[in-house]
Amino acid sequence: MATDYTVEWSRSESEREGTPLAVLLHGYGANEQDLLGLVPGLPQEFTYASVRAPVSMGFGAYTWFELDVERLAYSSSAARQAVEDLWEWIDSVRGNHSSVTLIGFSMGMAMATSLLRTRPEAFAAVVGLSGFAVDPNRGEELEGYFDDDALAAQKIPFFWGRDQEDPIIPGEQIDYTHRWANQTVKLTKVLYAGAGHGVVPQEIGHINEFLTATVLKGQR
Structure with missing residues (x-):
């Protein structure tokens, strides 16, 4: 049974056909x-779809999969299933759009990079x-799941913005990422002093x- 996601769209359904899609992952x-x-500061040619993660934590809070926030520890099988479920939704809407781009914050970046690593040909950027990228060596369910060789051959444009002093993401996760x-990617990396674990106006301009x-x- 496919996951029934709650999605906030920037355009009505009648206005989406043929536009580039940007999927926002919180x-x-x-x-x-x-x-x-973020949307008012980003290119208005896109249709933006902000997807709610499926696992409720109560009080309007959600997660893509269960997470031990102290150690950033998680089940590799749960992480893989979350990616598989989100692929079903992306596949259900991507045919309406000229391209698909992912924008992920924190854990949403882990989801975005995992999607990219399973089917790199599916994304424009x-x-x-x-955030961070998932280390497949952290769980047997992820061994062989990512196709980083195919991704390296594609060299998909990837923007990575963060604060060097981000208090949330552990150094080992940053080093791996x-x-x-x-x-694997065509990397644009920018550091934003004072952003903490957040996004600053200058960063939105760079995105x-x-x-x-x-x-x-490439589409004009």
């Missing part, structure tokens, strides 16, 4: 409203904000420029 403990504040990104250059320029 972080742990947030919901589909969390990243909508990916934006990761204050840095190694992974340098080996706008990135999406315009990497996605829209």
